[in-house]
Amino acid sequence: DTGVSQNPRHKITKRGQNVTFRCDPISEHNRLYWYRQTLGQGPEFLTYFQNEAQLEKSRLLSDRFSAERPKGSFSTLEIQRTEQGDSAMYLCASSFLTGATDTQYFGPGTRLTVL
Amino acid sequence: GQQVMQIPQYQHVQEGEDFTTYCNSSTTLSNIQWYKQRPGGHPVFLIQLVKSGEVKKQKRLTFQFGEAKKNSSLHITATQTTDVGTYFCAGAMDSNYQLIWGAGTKLIIKP
Numbered sequence: 001d002t003g004v005s006q007n008p009r010h011k012i013t014k015r016g017q018n019v020t021f022r023c024d025p026i027s028e029h030n031r032l033y034w035y036r037q038t039l040g041q042g043p044e045f046l047t048y049f050q051n052e053a054q055l056e057k058s059r060l061l062s063d064r065f066s067a068e069r070p071k072g073s074f075s076t077l078e079i080q081r082t083e084q085g086d087s088a089m090y091l092c093a094s095s096f097l098t099g100a101t102d103t104q105y106f107g108p109g110t111r112l113t114v115l
Numbered sequence: 116g117q118q119v120m121q122i123p124q125y126q127h128v129q130e131g132e133d134f135t136t137y138c139n140s141s142t143t144l145s146n147i148q149w150y151k152q153r154p155g156g157h158p159v160f161l162i163q164l165v166k167s168g169e170v171k172k173q174k175r176l177t178f179q180f181g182e183a184k185k186n187s188s189l190h191i192t193a194t195q196t197t198d199v200g201t202y203f204c205a206g207a208m209d210s211n212y213q214l215i216w217g218a219g220t221k222l223i224i225k226p
Contacts, residue, residue: 106157
């Protein structure tokens with residue numbers, strides 16, 4: 001399967017703990033996005049990378065959140081000192097920007113539950 | 116800020132009835148994309164519209180992009196149970212083509 005993969009699929013943690021999620025995009029895709037989605041809502045943009053450069057980060061995003069894409073391939077999203085409000089599905093998407101096209105392909109997501 | 120408004124939030128239909136969802140942008144879009152998310156799943160790309168006034172069809176689904184490239188619609192004819200899910204529009208507004216997502220319209224088939 002050459003789609004976007006995310007690990008772990010589920011994570012349960014206690015408030016105050018740090019968690020890290022991984023996303024492996026479709027090979028050769030130059031863009032990688034992180035979104036957060038809660039029940040009944042659309043994807044909420046968190047940040048995105050073009051190759052290894054982090055080009056934008058949501059202004060609403062707490063500084064407890066950090067993301068990396070060190071070699072322009074896989075990416076990690078870390079949440080420090082988790083809070084119950086961080087409980088959500090974290091979605092990763094990748095795309096290959098060509099001209100005006102930036103079709104995003106989503107992974108299955110990591111569901112985070114903070115107790 | 117830049118926004119894409121999508122209505123309605125929910126639409127309940129009898130199987131066989133039609134379904135429509137609408138998106139409106141506060142600014143001109145360079146393109147608009149539509150995604151479908153099944154319950155418990157992740158968004159899946161359906162189609163992209165780029166040209167002013169563009170209309171595209173996929174079987175029972177018809178997608179339109181407004182002349183001013185500020186609005187779009189998705190119409191499903193004769194809904195089936197397999198159509199159940201949430202339909203999202205996502206517009207690209209500026210030179211980096213980052214998508215701005217609508218809140219989605221949930222299609223519910225009445226039992």
